Amino acid sequence: MQSVHSELPSRQxxxxxxxxxxxxxxxxxxxxxxxxxxxxxxxxxxxxxKFFAPKIQRIAQSKLNNEALAAEVLQDTxxxxxxxxxLFDESKGAATTWVYTIMRNVTFDLLRKIKAxxxxxxxxxxxxxxxSLNTEDESFTDxxxxxxxxxxIETLPENQQQVVKGFYFMEMSQEQLAVHxxxxxxxxxxxxxxxxxxxxxxxxxxxD
Amino acid sequence: xxxxxxxxxxxxxxxxxxxxxSLAAGIAIHAEMCPLCQQKITxxxxxxxxxxxxxxxxxxxxxxxxxxxxxxxxxxxxFDDIIGQITAxxxxxxxxxxxxxxxxxxxxxxxxxxxxLRNMALGKTAQIGKLSRARILLDExxxxxxxxxxxxxxxxxxxxxxxFELTLLLAGTFADEQGEYVQGDxxxxxxxxxxxPATEQGCLCYTVxxxxxxxxxxxxxxxxxxxxxxx
Ligand SMILES: [Zn+2]
Numbered sequence: 001m002q003s004v005h006s007e008l009p010s011r012q013x014x015x016x017x018x019x020x021x022x023x024x025x026x027x028x029x030x031x032x033x034x035x036x037x038x039x040x041x042x043x044x045x046x047x048x049x050k051f052f053a054p055k056i057q058r059i060a061q062s063k064l065n066n067e068a069l070a071a072e073v074l075q076d077t078x079x080x081x082x083x084x085x086x087l088f089d090e091s092k093g094a095a096t097t098w099v100y101t102i103m104r105n106v107t108f109d110l111l112r113k114i115k116a117x118x119x120x121x122x123x124x125x126x127x128x129x130x131x132s133l134n135t136e137d138e139s140f141t142d143x144x145x146x147x148x149x150x151x152x153i154e155t156l157p158e159n160q161q162q163v164v165k166g167f168y169f170m171e172m173s174q175e176q177l178a179v180h181x182x183x184x185x186x187x188x189x190x191x192x193x194x195x196x197x198x199x200x201x202x203x204x205x206x207x208d
Numbered sequence: 209x210x211x212x213x214x215x216x217x218x219x220x221x222x223x224x225x226x227x228x229x230s231l232a233a234g235i236a237i238h239a240e241m242c243p244l245c246q247q248k249i250t251x252x253x254x255x256x257x258x259x260x261x262x263x264x265x266x267x268x269x270x271x272x273x274x275x276x277x278x279x280x281x282x283x284x285x286x287f288d289d290i291i292g293q294i295t296a297x298x299x300x301x302x303x304x305x306x307x308x309x310x311x312x313x314x315x316x317x318x319x320x321x322x323x324x325l326r327n328m329a330l331g332k333t334a335q336i337g338k339l340s341r342a343r344i345l346l347d348e349x350x351x352x353x354x355x356x357x358x359x360x361x362x363x364x365x366x367x368x369x370x371x372f373e374l375t376l377l378l379a380g381t382f383a384d385e386q387g388e389y390v391q392g393d394x395x396x397x398x399x400x401x402x403x404x405p406a407t408e409q410g411c412l413c414y415t416v417x418x419x420x421x422x423x424x425x426x427x428x429x430x431x432x433x434x435x436x437x438x439x
Contacts, residue, residue, distance in 0.1 A: 086300065105225070
């Protein structure tokens with residue numbers, strides 16, 4: 001079982017890559033990504049962006065040999081980072097690996113669109129980004145049910161509390177919640193996702 | 209036990225995103241069944257990522273890219289503008305639903321497709337004797353990708369290849385002159401090889417080839433159209 005939020009695995013990951021340079025401040029990148037995931041922190045996103053963007057631009061330029069396409073890779077990659085930051089799990093690998101995967105996948109789909117004229121976006125099936133997500137959520141569910149976390153949940157914004165309580169304590173499906181709260185399903189999903197991100201962070205602080 | 213793995217250079221191209229979708233999917237399917245290769249891929253990805261985002265890396269490319277760097281400066285992207293656009297969106301990637309399995313049926317047997325194939329378009333199944341194949345519609349020019357089912361007791365006539373041929377065993381077993389193959393075996397042949405796979409219990413393969421087979425023996429030469437059928 002994966003622990004919900006442990007610092008240890010990331011250190012182990014870093015240790016296995018001891019041959020690598022220390023120039024990249026991995027823990028800073030992780031912090032920024034977490035702040036993006038949990039608080040939609042634009043300042044943190046700017047940090048991530050300024051670190052990666054010039055490099056992505058150059059790599060894409062050398063690979064595609066086309067300025068407009070390179071700009072598209074940059075834009076798509078960083079939009080994905082913004083949209084998927086909550087899927088980043090530092091115990092599964094470094095932030096650089098995660099962003100690299102997104103960039104490689106975006107580039108692959110774009111090239112395929114140009115060469116084969118196919119917009120089938122196969123890259124995420126071939127190189128899955130969030131493979132571990134489901135099992136991780138399950139263990140998180142166990143975790144949340146095994147403790148009295150009401151106190152922590154009450155610190156969430158009201159609209160996220162509704163969704164979390166409905167989902168975990170009343171065992172309503174996301175679809176049922178959407179009907180019950182008269183909200184689009186997408187909103188329920190993103191509220192739940194945001195709330196989970198925050199809970200994980202808060203639980204992580206107390207979790208050994 | 210899996211005995212046949214993609215060679216290292218192929219794993220590298222996979223990690224770099226430089227293979228056609230057909231071969232990349234082949235590696236992904238193998239890695240899903242082969243912890244050994246999965247681990248190599250994970251390590252390679254980590255290294256390539258680190259190297260890509262290191263300052264040294266980009267600097268070493270500067271001289272090479274001097275021209276494009278100059279043009280880049282000329283139309284320098286407004287990073288703040290892009291950041292503003294991106295962060296203006298409230299869109300959050302939803303939690304993926306538990307992955308929906310996709311299965312195909314050959315001769316009455318259901319097979320669950322590997323994740324890498326789950327969104328690929330499949331053509332209609334065509335049959336000759338014990339062979340059934342469904343084209344995977346990837347539109348990669350001379351590279352043809354198929355699901356090939358060989359019924360129990362069936363075989364493919366002896367043949368060679370003009371190009372390369374990947375056979376990845378998804379289910380069941382088959383054997384040729386080299387021995388027995390099991391689920392997950394990644395068999396890459398080129399024109400130097402000849403083989404004649406046969407299966408006792410039946411099997412399902414994922415195949416990628418960039419040219420029709422060439423049949424080598426007597427009466428089988430008459431069967432050459434099968435080459436175009438299979439690959
Ligand atoms: Zn292997």
